[in-house]
Amino acid sequence: MTTIEVNGLRKRFGPSVALDGMTFVVQPGRVTGFVGPNGAGKSTTLRMILGLDRPDAGTATIDGRRYADLPCPMRHAGALLDPHALHPARSGRNHLRWLARSQDLPDSRVDEVLNRSGLAAAGRRAAGGYSLGMRQRLGVAAALLGDPPVLLLDEPFNGLDPAGIVWMRDLLRGLAEDGRSVLVSSHLMSELQDMAGHVVVVGHGRVIADAGVNELIGAYSSLEAAYLDLTAGVGGIR
Amino acid sequence: MIMRAEWLKFRTVRSWVLGSAAAALIVVALGCLAATGVTMSCMAGTQEVDCPAPPTDSSGRSVADQFTFVHQALTGNGSITAEVGALDGTITYPPPNHDEIVRGVVPWAKAGLMVKDGTKPGADYAAVMVTGSHGVRMQSGFTHDKAAASDGSWLRLSREGNRITGYVSPDGTAWQKIETVRLDGLPSTVQIGLFVTSPSGLTVEENPQGGHAVSARWTQATAEFSQVSPAGGWSESLVGYSDHRTTWEQTHPPGHTEAGGVFTVAGAGDIGLETEGGLAVERVLTGLFAALLALIVVGVLCGTAEFRHSTIRTTLTAMPRPVRVSAAKAAVVGAVSLVVGLIAVGLTLPVATRLLRANAVVILDVSGPTMLRIALGTALLMALAGVFAYGVGALLRRAVPAVLTVAALLVAPPILAVTSVLPPEVGAWLLRVTPAAAFAIQQSVGAYPQFSRPQTVADGYFPLPPWAGLAVLALWALAAVATATWRLRRSPA
Known part of the structure; x- marks a missing residue:
């Protein structure tokens, strides 16, 4: 808890x-x-x-710990701050993949959160073409990536x-x-x-x-x- | 983990990958394109022939090695002594009016004693000599040169194993040592004797619009050697002369005469590195400048993209270590640029030189280590340029100003300096302190003070030694990345 x-x-x-x-x-x-x-x-x-x-x-x-002191912090806390913060040429899936790499998580975890966010199909398209709603979903997927409490x-x-x-x-x-x-x-x-x-x-x-x-x-x-x-x-x- | 994340970020933006590949392609394509467009031919009398390749020395460098040699074999240790007098000669059509043939010697006309591993051009040698106006010198290995501390017309050269020592004396009794050089791998029998040569007379005409024009004219030197010891048994070799003689050379042939123990030797040519008789090998890498522009854009965008698209907060939320994130990004850009450079150089050098040779173009040979330095150094230059561009991008956080800054610091100075847009001193200064100093790593033939030709920036000579020049770029890259990292720590977005 x-x-x-x-x-x-x-x-x-x-x-x-x-x-x-x-x-x-x-x-x-x-x-x-x-x-x-x-x-x-x-x-x-x-x-x-x-x-x-x-x-x-x-x-x-x-x-009880400062966020910056947490190892693999996205496994402890997931955040959605700015849904527009995406490189337009990178696909949503690849955006999640680099986040997964940074938390030492497998790519299978990326596909799980993409499915859960309803982006399984759109995930392979460049994020520049996403609607705000899709960006919010991708942001939630990123927050859920590390299954944080x-x-x-x-x-x-x-x-x-x-x-x-x-x-x-x-x-x-x-x-x-x-x-x-x-x-x-x-x-x-x-x-x-x-x-x-x-x-x-x-x-x-x-x-x-x-x-x-x-x-x-x-x-x-x-x-x-x-x-x-x-x-x-x-x-x-x- | 941070490295893996940053590498994935890089390779999932297609334009960065394509830009990097384009950089490699530009070097290869421009190198090969330029190679197919070059031809070279020489005249032997009225006949057009393929240019002969200049001789190479024992390290593989193209050298000029032409002189008149009156010599005999020496087996084991020994020495030669002679008095060199009456250095005289002929200069054809010198300034100001270029309308007459005059008596005189050019500054680097040489007459003296030589030990040489045979009479083949390019063979190892050591020599002690009087010169037209540079005093008594001891030279070896085509680039090594040492001035004698005192003057004198008596010269002595002695061999002891691999060690050759030159002496000078004003009177033939009190001898002053100049220096001892080692000639590794010298066989037990060598040729020892008298030599005379005289490089072209040069006039350098400064162009008021910048740069200069160099005109060269034929000269010949003669010297009288007396009191030669050992005596007797001399033969003559015209080392490095071409078989074809101009009418002028027919009336003033190289060679020697002997009368009453006095040898009069006449010669024309030079002993040193060859710079005129072919294309410098780094010239096939001219595509580097255009390729750098592509690499600079990729590097800068890697630095600015996270700020432009506000993903830097996501990055720092995933990896709250700004120093490591910045270092990882620099490492990724550097590694990609290094691979691009290795591929570009690895393809261009062999392919373009082969194309050139197929066109009968002479490429000046360089030693193995020099070739390796040019190849690896060019790849390293591209790697450091990528890191520098990343650093400036991450520091300024805006792509256009960053690209302009990097291009102005790295690409513009050599172009301005070599094309003589800038005064030579300003150009030389720029190529010392700006990141463009790194282009010195490509220089196959460095500047040597005993060369007759001008060796300014406009002639393509860089003021810093190769690795020192590359180190200047490395320092700039380090400073840019460090400052960008400092700014990232202070204000992440």
């Missing part, structure tokens, strides 16, 4: 404060929604969990068609039911309401609310209402 622990992250970019003591824990066995206005610090937090940005203060750990997904529903949204919802729910820690940043409150067991609401670089979805619905009637009320007056970019 692996948790993500974010503890007192602080980060300044010049005069603007991006993170101001961001603290929360993502528990296994449920989908945790990560919500907040644009510029609230969600993406920066995700990048710091993955060791791509250095915090001025605080720590972010997976199972932790998943971090930034706006996974963007660009998916209705069938894709249903697929994604079922996939994430199934992953959480397997006992994984699943952190999903999204602006789609209705999706999260159906799927997430817990939400972390952030604004101004810190946590505003960290509560179960059912508690919030009980207090505010819907997750969307809860979000709008909690983040009222919280501008994004300052």
Whole structure:
């Protein structure tokens, strides 16, 4: 059972404060929604969990270890950050193959995740021709490659068609039911309401609310209402 | 794992693979194309004939070896002594007006004593000599040259096993040693004697638009040898002279006369490396410049692609070791470029030289180690160019500025310097400090101070020794990759 622990992250970019003591824990066995206005610090937090940005203060750990210290890190945590981050001339399958090489995983694992993402046919085409939905599927396939106990997904529903949204919802729910820690940043409150067991609401670089979805619905009637009320007056970019 | 991932990344982008293959193909195609277009012929009188191949020395290099030799056999140890006087000669039509034949000697006219392994051109030798205006010298091996510390007209050359020692004296009694050289593999019987030769008189005309024109004219030198010891038993060999004589040479034939113990010897020619009588072997690799452009584009794109397509974050998420990732990328680009270079050189050198020889083109021979240095060095140059391009690409993170930067630093300087667009000093300076210094690795004939011909950058002589030049490129490549890695650590995207 692996948790993500974010503890007192602080980060300044010049005069603007991006993170101001961001603290929360993502528990296994449920989908945790990560919500907040644009510029609230969600993406920066995700990048710091993955060791791509250095915090001025605080720590972010997976199972008690810094991401960068993990050997074969994609076997510990899978991430979907930017679905457009693909070389246009390289096929989706070859994109996964180099990732598999870097984690010492066999090519058979690549074909497994391609099938699971519904890209078995498209995987051999150059990624430059992929729709946003296909890119999201490929990004999820990459995140699942190392069969990690932790998943971090930034706006996974963007660009998916209705069938894709249903697929994604079922996939994430199934992953959480397997006992994984699943952190999903999204602006789609209705999706999260159906799927997430817990939400972390952030604004101004810190946590505003960290509560179960059912508690919030009980207090505010819907997750969307809860979000709008909690983040009222919280501008994004300052 | 990082290496395997980066190698897979490289080979799964088709344009990079094709670009690398194109680089190899360009070298082969341009080399062979140029080879089929070259012809060479020489005149023997009014007759057009295939040019004769120049002789080669014991290491396999093409050499000039033409002189008049009055000699006798020496078995075992021994020495020869003579007084060399009255070095005189003829220069045909010198400047300023080029309208008369004058008395005089050119600076590198040579008259002196020689030990030689027979009378075949190219055979090993050591000689001590007086020169037109460079004082007393001891020379051997066609490129080795040492000036005597003091002057004098008495010369002595002694053999002791493989060791040949040259001496000079002002009076024939007080002898000053110049140096001892070793001639490995010298048989017990050698030829020892008097020699005279005189290279062409040269005028170098500076072109105001850059570069210079060299004109050469026939000269002859004569010298009188007296007090020659040992005495008696001399025979004459005209080493390296062609059978054909111009009318001028018919009236001034090489040879010697003896009267009252004084030998008057006349000769024309030179003893040194041959640079004019054929094509330098590295010329078949002219496609290198165009091929480098292809390799530079591939290398730069390997450095910039991850930033352009934002995959660098994916890469660092999979492999959170920026230093190792950067090193692995450089290694992949370097290895691919090295293989490209080895294939390109391995095909071009044998095929193009064969095509040239089929066209009766003389290719100047080089020694085995020199050939190996040119072949391996060119492949290494391509490998380092790939790494350098990768480093600049990864540092600048934008393809067009990176390609222009690398091309300006690596490809432009030799073209500008050799085509005399730049003043020679600027060209030489550029070829010392820019990555283009590496092209020195291809130079088959290096510069030697005792050569009569100009040896500037515009004549194709690089200012740095071959491996030092390649090291300059290696340093640039290392610096570019190190700086790019530092930038990657500081700001990954």
